[in-house]
Amino acid sequence: MRREYLPLLLAGTLALFGVIGLLPDWGLALKQAAYNLLGMALFLYTIRINIRTIVMNSRPVYYLTLLLLVAVLFFGGGGGVRRWFNLGFMNFQPSELAKVVVPIYLIGSEGTLRRLLLGILPWFLVLVEPDLATSSVILVLTLYVVFITAKDLKVVVLLFSVLAAPIVSFAKVLFWAFLGLITAAFLVLRASLGWIVLTLGLVIGIGLTTPVLWRKGLKEYQRRRIMAMLNPHENREVLYQSYQSRIALANAGPFGKGIRGATQKNYGFLPAAHTDFAFTSIVEVYGYVVGAILILLLYLLPFSLFYLSLSPDPYVQRVASTAGTFFLYQTSVNLMSVLGLLPIAGIPLPFITYGGSHVLAEWLWLALAYSAFRWRVET
Numbered sequence: 001m002r003r004e005y006l007p008l009l010l011a012g013t014l015a016l017f018g019v020i021g022l023l024p025d026w027g028l029a030l031k032q033a034a035y036n037l038l039g040m041a042l043f044l045y046t047i048r049i050n051i052r053t054i055v056m057n058s059r060p061v062y063y064l065t066l067l068l069l070v071a072v073l074f075f076g077g078g079g080g081v082r083r084w085f086n087l088g089f090m091n092f093q094p095s096e097l098a099k100v101v102v103p104i105y106l107i108g109s110e111g112t113l114r115r116l117l118l119g120i121l122p123w124f125l126v127l128v129e130p131d132l133a134t135s136s137v138i139l140v141l142t143l144y145v146v147f148i149t150a151k152d153l154k155v156v157v158l159l160f161s162v163l164a165a166p167i168v169s170f171a172k173v174l175f176w177a178f179l180g181l182i183t184a185a186f187l188v189l190r191a192s193l194g195w196i197v198l199t200l201g202l203v204i205g206i207g208l209t210t211p212v213l214w215r216k217g218l219k220e221y222q223r224r225r226i227m228a229m230l231n232p233h234e235n236r237e238v239l240y241q242s243y244q245s246r247i248a249l250a251n252a253g254p255f256g257k258g259i260r261g262a263t264q265k266n267y268g269f270l271p272a273a274h275t276d277f278a279f280t281s282i283v284e285v286y287g288y289v290v291g292a293i294l295i296l297l298l299y300l301l302p303f304s305l306f307y308l309s310l311s312p313d314p315y316v317q318r319v320a321s322t323a324g325t326f327f328l329y330q331t332s333v334n335l336m337s338v339l340g341l342l343p344i345a346g347i348p349l350p351f352i353t354y355g356g357s358h359v360l361a362e363w364l365w366l367a368l369a370y371s372a373f374r375w376r377v378e379t
Contacts, residue, residue: 006304014351021282035356039363046367050375055108062105068094069125090356095126095134103141133345158199169207242340244270248284256287274354302328313376323369
């Protein structure tokens with residue numbers, strides 16, 4: 001099999017699993033099938049356009065995405081939060097569009113600092129919805145694009161500093177020690193004063209805002225989910241979903257309980273069985289064998305895109321590997337949440353979780369990787 005066919009085959013198989021996993025609810029299953037058909041149509045249209053044309057003309061789409069992210073804060077809905085627009089036939093989340101548009105625009109932008117700032121702005125807008133999980137995807141992809149386009153080690157130090165700053169900001173002694181370590185690293189690299197001031201300014205800014213975001217930016221249930229991972233015995237009620245997920249997985253057996261016999265799913269013990277816990281739902285119904293196959297397919301998809309990125313064309317390298325990072329991050333966070341290794345994040349499992357916005361974003365990422373490969377320039 002030619003390597004460009006493998007990601008498409010994997011995506012189609014996962015999409016089929018996503019539809020079958022919604023049974024016996026034919027209404028949701030047919031909607032999911034329709035979302036995937038729409039995504040495939042978007043895929044077929046997008047691969048006809050040269051990736052260079054897409055990247056070079058991504059600026060207005062980036063600013064349109066920013067406008068939508070601002071608009072959803074005032075006019076959006078989401079049960080106490082502002083995350084989507086109700087289009088009638090589906091709920092449209094601008095943050096899902098941002099997962100694709102922001103990295104593509106950054107790939108075509110110039111300057112390390114400019115890329116970083118252009119990525120931080122939509123990250124912040126999504127964070128204040130509040131949507132910590134989706135904002136983390138945008139941040140990871142932003143840092144990845146900045147990293148692969150960087151030309152010296154100073155950028156690596158800057159990225160590490162930005163990533164570590166929120167963690168060390170809750171302990172004053174550790175935070176000051178971290179600032180000293182950053183300064184020492186830049187002195188060893190013989191960095192200019194501008195690099196040192198820029199990085200320390202970013203770290204101090206993040207350090208000052210992180211505790212504020214923790215207290216006022218996150219909802220109470222989000223803080224409790226994080227604290228429950230650190231101290232589960234005192235936060236058992238917060239871990240109810242995680243416990244029910246593990247019960248469903250533990251009792252699934254090699255070949256599952258069947259569509260009618262899946263008690264956790266059918267009797268409502270497993271909340272959000274078609275969204276956050278779509279993987280658990282499928283395993284309870286179809287068993288460990290299908291679950292193992294599903295995990296294999298989910299991880300083969302990003303690595304098939306990394307393999308596709310092994311090309312001398314820089315556009316193929318950057319777009320395909322960023323697409324692989326997108327799928328790898330979402331898969332890993334979702335599965336770790338289901339297994340109780342991370343707080344319930346709300347990040348969709350690619351092509352499996354029910355929903356229109358994220359399915360379209362996933363097909364679009366696949367299309368962009370294929371466009372890059374199709375229009376590659378061999379040297």
